[in-house]
Amino acid sequence: MFQNMSDENSNNRNTWKLPDGIENYIEEGIIKTAAGAVGGAILGSIFFRSGKGWRMACSALGAGAGVGSTLERAGAFRQK
Numbered sequence: 001m002f003q004n005m006s007d008e009n010s011n012n013r014n015t016w017k018l019p020d021g022i023e024n025y026i027e028e029g030i031i032k033t034a035a036g037a038v039g040g041a042i043l044g045s046i047f048f049r050s051g052k053g054w055r056m057a058c059s060a061l062g063a064g065a066g067v068g069s070t071l072e073r074a075g076a077f078r079q080k
Contacts, residue, residue: 036066
């Protein structure tokens, strides 16, 4: 039973591929998002000592800035 299924799937191989050079933008996005979240968390810990969700909001703001920066650069790559 399983042998027949694997034979059928071997004929329908996916040829989809990422564009060349996109891995650099993916790597930058991960690094920028992590750096923004950590930087936001540190600043939130310093400036918002009362807690109440402000620290998490500051961390999310930093992560959002990292994602936005990556999307901006990837958009420029897409237009080339």
